[in-house]
Amino acid sequence: MARALPHPLLSVVIAVVWILLVNEFSAGAVVLGASLGLLVPLFTARFWPGSAPLKAPLTIIEYLLLVLWDIVVSNVQVAYLILFRRANSLRSQYVTIPLDLKTPEAIAILAGTITMTPGTVSADLSADGHALLVHCLETTDPDEVVASAKARYERRLIRIFE
Numbered sequence: 001m002a003r004a005l006p007h008p009l010l011s012v013v014i015a016v017v018w019i020l021l022v023n024e025f026s027a028g029a030v031v032l033g034a035s036l037g038l039l040v041p042l043f044t045a046r047f048w049p050g051s052a053p054l055k056a057p058l059t060i061i062e063y064l065l066l067v068l069w070d071i072v073v074s075n076v077q078v079a080y081l082i083l084f085r086r087a088n089s090l091r092s093q094y095v096t097i098p099l100d101l102k103t104p105e106a107i108a109i110l111a112g113t114i115t116m117t118p119g120t121v122s123a124d125l126s127a128d129g130h131a132l133l134v135h136c137l138e139t140t141d142p143d144e145v146v147a148s149a150k151a152r153y154e155r156r157l158i159r160i161f162e
Contacts, residue, residue, distance in 0.1 A: 006045035011037035056159045063156045067113055070152070074118040081119075081138055094123065095142040097132045097149050106161040107132070110153055120145075 005011060015030075015037035022029040054060070081090065101107050107129060111122035114134055124133040139145050 007041040010041045059159050078118040095145045103161045106157040
């Protein structure tokens with residue numbers, strides 16, 4: 001079964017995304033989405049070193065809801081900064097976040113989450129994978145940025161992946 005369906009979760013995600021992109025729930029869209037969901041992981045399986053173990057799958061839902069909330073709140077904050085603050089008054093800086101995460105999948109999700117949240121961008125990962133360099137559009141306390149990222153995101157990713 002694992003050989004015919006190497007990444008079942010990816011297969012489901014591809015099929016659902018295809019149906020959402022087509023914006024039509026028809027037999028043809030479902031068949032093509034299912035076909036893509038089966039074939040893409042099958043042809044790319046040799047490039048995947050192994051699947052990431054998920055220790056707490058239900059925490060994924062909590063994580064996604066938290067990220068969606070943070071994106072909405074950050075959009076409002078960045079809109080305020082853009083509309084009501086002068087560019088030369090912004091206190092932007094780079095912050096180094098030390099990582100307790102070990103798995104590459106978890107580190108990639110953390111970096112992607114930080115980048116998706118308006119006002120922050122993941123700029124670099126250290127060569128040893130133990131620190132993430134993040135640019136913050138507005139911050140007065142780099143330690144608070146580190147504490148927030150570790151408490152809000154990294155702690156949950158550790159529960160999910162490690």
